[in-house]
Amino acid sequence: MTKAKFYIPRDAAALGMGSADVEEALVLALRQRGIEADFAHTGSRGLYWLEPLIEVASPQGRIAYGPVAVGDIAGLLDAGMLDGKPHPLRIGDPEQIPFLKRQSRLTFARCGIVDRLDLDDYRAHGGWVGLEKALSLGPAATVDLVTKSGLRGRGGAGFPTGIKWKTVLDTPGAQKYICCNADEGDSGTYSDRMIMEGDPYTLIEGMAIAGVSVGATKGFVYIRSEYPHSIHVLRRAIDRARAAGILGAGILGSTFDFDLEIREGAGAYVCGEETSMLDSLEGKRGQVRAKPPLPAHKGLFGKPTIINNVVSLASVPWIMANGADAYMNFGQGRSRGTMPIQLAGNVKYPGLFETGFGLTLGEIVDEIGGGTKSGRAVRAVQVGGPLGAYFPRDLFDTPFDIEAFTAKGGLIGHGGVVVFDDRVDMARMARFAMEFCAVESCGKCTPCRVGSVRGMEVIDRIVNGDRREANAALLAELCDTMKFGSLCALGGFVPYPVMSALTHFPEDFGLAAKAA
Amino acid sequence: MPAYEPWNPARGAEIIAAEASQDGAALPILHALQRAFGHVPRDAVPMIAQVLNLSRAEIHGVVTFYHDFRHEPAGRHVVKLCRAESCQAMGADDLHRHAQDKLRVGWGETTTDGRVTLQAVYCLGLCACSPSAMIDGKVYGGLDNAKLDALIDGVRAA
Numbered sequence: 104m105t106k107a108k109f110y111i112p113r114d115a116a117a118l119g120m121g122s123a124d125v126e127e128a129l130v131l132a133l134r135q136r137g138i139e140a141d142f143a144h145t146g147s148r149g150l151y152w153l154e155p156l157i158e159v160a161s162p163q164g165r166i167a168y169g170p171v172a173v174g175d176i177a178g179l180l181d182a183g184m185l186d187g188k189p190h191p192l193r194i195g196d197p198e199q200i201p202f203l204k205r206q207s208r209l210t211f212a213r214c215g216i217v218d219r220l221d222l223d224d225y226r227a228h229g230g231w232v233g234l235e236k237a238l239s240l241g242p243a244a245t246v247d248l249v250t251k252s253g254l255r256g257r258g259g260a261g262f263p264t265g266i267k268w269k270t271v272l273d274t275p276g277a278q279k280y281i282c283c284n285a286d287e288g289d290s291g292t293y294s295d296r297m298i299m300e301g302d303p304y305t306l307i308e309g310m311a312i313a314g315v316s317v318g319a320t321k322g323f324v325y326i327r328s329e330y331p332h333s334i335h336v337l338r339r340a341i342d343r344a345r346a347a348g349i350l351g352a353g354i355l356g357s358t359f360d361f362d363l364e365i366r367e368g369a370g371a372y373v374c375g376e377e378t379s380m381l382d383s384l385e386g387k388r389g390q391v392r393a394k395p396p397l398p399a400h401k402g403l404f405g406k407p408t409i410i411n412n413v414v415s416l417a418s419v420p421w422i423m424a425n426g427a428d429a430y431m432n433f434g435q436g437r438s439r440g441t442m443p444i445q446l447a448g449n450v451k452y453p454g455l456f457e458t459g460f461g462l463t464l465g466e467i468v469d470e471i472g473g474g475t476k477s478g479r480a481v482r483a484v485q486v487g488g489p490l491g492a493y494f495p496r497d498l499f500d501t502p503f504d505i506e507a508f509t510a511k512g513g514l515i516g517h518g519g520v521v522v523f524d525d526r527v528d529m530a531r532m533a534r535f536a537m538e539f540c541a542v543e544s545c546g547k548c549t550p551c552r553v554g555s556v557r558g559m560e561v562i563d564r565i566v567n568g569d570r571r572e573a574n575a576a577l578l579a580e581l582c583d584t585m586k587f588g589s590l591c592a593l594g595g596f597v598p599y600p601v602m603s604a605l606t607h608f609p610e611d612f613g614l615a616a617k618a619a
Numbered sequence: 620m621p622a623y624e625p626w627n628p629a630r631g632a633e634i635i636a637a638e639a640s641q642d643g644a645a646l647p648i649l650h651a652l653q654r655a656f657g658h659v660p661r662d663a664v665p666m667i668a669q670v671l672n673l674s675r676a677e678i679h680g681v682v683t684f685y686h687d688f689r690h691e692p693a694g695r696h697v698v699k700l701c702r703a704e705s706c707q708a709m710g711a712d713d714l715h716r717h718a719q720d721k722l723r724v725g726w727g728e729t730t731t732d733g734r735v736t737l738q739a740v741y742c743l744g745l746c747a748c749s750p751s752a753m754i755d756g757k758v759y760g761g762l763d764n765a766k767l768d769a770l771i772d773g774v775r776a777a
Contacts, residue, residue, distance in 0.1 A: 116745045119760035151747035288742055290703030296744040328650075328687050329743050331756060366643075367650055369685035372741060386645030386671070388684035404642060447746035448708030454747055476709070485704055489741075519746070523708045532704070539703075539741065545684075 107133070107140035107185050108160035112215065114147035114300045115332040116293065120170065122155035128173040129157070132180055143224075146301015148215030149455030150202055158197060161187030167194040202452055202471065207433055209425075209441050210418045211294075211457045214301035220339055222347055225304045231355065233423030237312040238357045245316040246272050249419060251427035253439030257294075258284055258375075258412030259487065259516040259592070261438075261505045264419075267409060270399035271317040274407040279319035281310050282384065282403055282410045285326040285333065286368050286375035289488025291447040291519030294455060295413035299326070299333035302417070303340035307363065309416035311354060312423060313409050314361035322361065323403070325380050327368040338365055372543035376591045377410045379545055390545045391591040412517070414443060433459035438504040446472045448485075448521035465499030468522055479524040483532075483608065487516025489539050490596035492603035493529065512603060514596070529608035534562045536600040540593060551594025554585045558601065565612050575605060575614055623657035623692070630655070631663050639670045645681050649688050657692045694729040694736035696774040698722075699753040702739045705746035714750050715739075717764045721771065734775055 111126045126142065133140050147154060156169035166187035168179060175192060182190040194200060208214075217224040225231070237245045250265025271279060283306065287295040298306055310322045326334050341363050344350045352360045366384055368374050374383045378392035381403050402408025418440065422430045430440045438460035444467060446453045451473030468474070468484055475481055483493045492513035494501065501511050508515045523532075537558035544551045558581055565574045582598035589595040609616055624630065634655055638648045648667055652659050659682055668675045682688045700706075700715055722730050722737055729736040745751035748760025754770055762770075 115743075115758050116748050116760055119745050119748050119751060119758040149747075154748070287744060290742045291705045291746045292742075293744040293746055329740060329753075332758075366646065368687075369646060369650070370687035370740075371685050383646065384643050386643035386681070387677075388680050390684075445746070447705040448749060453749075489704060519705075521705045521708055521746070527708070532707075535704070535707070543741070 107138055108143065109140055110143045110145050110158040110160075110165065112147045112154060112156060113144040113219070113332075114297060115330070116151055117147045117154045117156070118332065120151075120154040121172065122157075124173050125155045125157060125171050125176070128176045132176045136180065138185070143218040144220070145216065146214045146219050146297055148197060148203060149211065149297060150200060150452070151454045152452055153194065156194070156197070159184055159187065161185065163187045164196060167197040167200075168192045169194055202454065202456070205471070206457050207441050207459055208457050209421045209430070209433070210305070210414060211297070211302070211443060211455065212421070213305065214297055217302060219301055219303060219336060220343060222304070222343060225302075229424060230304055230420075231308060231349070233420030234308050234311050234315070234355060236423045237315045238355060238359065242272055242316050242318060245312065245423070248427050249316070249422060252422045252430040253427075253434070253437075254415065254418060254422060254430065255438070255505065256412055257414035257418065257442065257517065259289075259514070264411060264415055267399055267411070268313065268316055270397065271319070271407045271409050274400055276407045278321070278406045279317055280403045280406055280408040281313045281317075281319045281322035282380065282408055283310055283322065283324040283413060283416055284375060284377060284380055284410055285324050285330070285413050286380060287330070287413070287517065288327060288372040288375045289490075289517050289519050291485065291521035292445050292488060292517045293447075294443040294445055294518060296330055296333050297455060298413055298417045299330070299337050303337045304344065305417045305420055306337070306413055307340060307344050307350065309419040310363060311350065311361050312419050313411065313416060315354075315359050317407070317409060319409065320360045320362070322363045323384055324363060324365045325368060325374070325384055326365060327374075328370055334365060334367060341365065371545075372539075373545045373591070373593055376593065379591070380410070381408070388545070390547045393590060414517075434504075435459070435461040435502070436504055437506055442503065442515070442518050444503065445519045446522070447519060449475045449477055449524050450522040451476050460502070460504045462503050463499060464494060464501050464503060464520075467503060467520060468499065472520070472522060475522060475524045477524050479526065481522055482525045482527055483523045483529060485521045485523070485532075485600065486519070487514040487599075488519050489536060490514075490592060490599055491516050491519070492599040493532065493607060494603070495607040497607070512599070512606075514599065529604040529611040530562060530566050531611075533601045533604040533612075534559055534566075536597050536604075537562060540597040544593060548588070548590040548594060550585045550588035551590070551597075554581055554589075554594060555597065557581060558585075558597070562601075562612075565614070568613060571613055575612065578605065624655050626656050626660045626662065628662060628666070631660065632666060635663070635667055635670050644671060645673075645678065646685075649682060649685075653688060658689045661690055695734050696755050696777075697736045697738060698771060698774075699738045699740040699743070701741070701743050701745070701749070701751045703742040703746075705742075706750040709749040711750040714762060714764060714767060718767055718771070721768065735771065
């Protein structure tokens with residue numbers, strides 16, 4: 104009999120739902136039955152309501168079962184799981200799951216499919232083609248291709264990636280750096296984590312392409328300490344890539360040198376702000392730097408530095424391999440390509456949905472997300488992390504597009520969509536935004552450091568019925584000061600959740616609803 | 620449960636020296652010390668300052684800036700509960716009140732028997748499986764009162 108083969112997701116969220124325990128039980132049960140099996144450790148496909156989603160290589164191809172609990176193993180094997188036979192937990196061909204089928208998986212094409220640390224598997228699924236192309240094109244043409252693709256930073260700011268790279272390319276310097284921002288601190292987001300834990304070579308390839316394109320020989324990945332699994336997987340991936348000659352001197356047999364190092368954060372949200380991250384990498388307090396100088400001119404240790412988010416860098420290999428036009432064909436307006444939308448909070452189908460820009464918020468929440476998990480009405484949706492605006496149902500026709508969200512007083516940020524049902528107290532959420540800002544402020548600028556504390560106090564006064572109208576006006580004024588007076592996006596963007604809550608849900612603050 | 624070494628200056632110096640040669644060495648040094656001793660002993664601060672040619676105030680500033688570094692050891696087990704928006708949307712506030720009542724501690728506090736430290740964390744990236752927690756480095760999603768009770772009882776008994 105041929106060996107059985109299983110695919111087990113080892114992404115942190117799959118582990119959090121028990122995938123390691125399920126694997127252990129499966130190994131034991133197979134041994135008792137005298138069945139030999141191989142186990143591939145994958146990332147998650149991003150369909151988290153089905154985790155742990157266990158796949159088996161059956162005569163009909165890969166067949167998925169989920170969500171599998173330890174107690175289901177015996178029954179699954181009895182039912183003929185190895186041959187992909189029916190069982191109440193049988194999902195079937197995972198590619199046919201509507202949630203997955205509707206997506207355009209470019210950046211996440213391999214995530215949840217490949218054995219995440221297997222270099223042969225990576226190459227067999229199109230790996231290193233982008234890097235080889237960059238090596239053959241050379242720096243200027245590579246930067247040009249990335250610029251033409253229309254790729255904009257996926258970390259939240261949406262700055263054109265190619266223009267950033269061009270600036271570093273054109274800045275003379277004996278030493279340049281590529282810094283990957285993997286300080287994914289926004290609640291409701293987990294796409295960086297999924298890449299690092301599910302397809303780490305894609306990130307390595309993207310960073311190597313960036314290095315080749317501007318002549319940087321060294322890269323750092325700054326990963327938050329809340330992501331120990333990402334650190335573990337990426338560290339092993341870097342070691343293997345180096346051993347295979349993909350990192351180090353003369354990458355892939357070329358004349359370019361590039362190597363990578365991981366640095367662990369230490370629990371400071373503000374270090375996701377790029378200049379604060381640079382200070383942290385330099386071993387300092389993670390305080391925000393005033394710009395200029397731009398990091399592209401004077402970045403890490405004062406050298407020209409590219410700073411990009413994980414997803415931005417991980418999108419580059421696909422762009423290099425398939426061309427700028429192919430990427431431009433996705434998306435709309437000035438938001439080109441695909442965005443990994445991350446559904447979270449109180450939602451029936453939480454998971455990662457990579458698609459071209461342009462779906463409406465309503466389609467994302469109601470159709471793709473299936474509404475709330477609790478079955479109650481959706482009342483508010485926070486898009487773009489803790490510094491993103493709360494959108495009421497009235498704004499569900501807003502297309503998921505950087506400019507369209509800006510026009511409605513919001514932001515898409517890093518692509519997190521957190522759904523709340525009708526039990527949410529929006530005054531409480533507004534206060535929480537201020538509290539979070541106070542806890543995480545780096546303390547360098549006054550609007551953020553002091554404004555956040557005053558903000559909590561003013562919201563308390565409004566909620567307690569102390570001169571509500573006057574204090575609401577004061578809160579608006581305070582938010583204005585924070586928005587325009589803060590040094591970075593922490594203090595500068597906290598007005599988004601606060602003011603959107605106040606504007607769209609005044610009744611939660613004890614204020615009269617605005618006339619329509 | 621993680622086992623930590625008792626503080627020993629010679630061992631501390633060895634750990635500091637092993638990390639000191641890299642660029643921007645302060646955070647790697649502090650992480651290495653905390654991994655070994657469970658905290659960053661106050662006595663280590665002047666040692667780091669000397670090796671990196673920085674002032675004690677600068678190192679103190681770094682240690683106190685980051686939420687992760689602690690000068691005092693935590694309890695034997697560390698329970699981190701996510702307080703961020705996604706977990707709140709799934710009822711984390713009630714879950715946290717329950718955990719605080721059960722352990723009779725507030726955020727950042729350790730139970731009187733020294734066994735459990737309760738910490739707030741702002742996002743573990745498990746937002747598709749809210750509410751979530753990290754207990755002694757292991758992650759858990761889809762929690763409710765009963766599940767969290769079982770996990771806490773499990774580590775307390777260990």
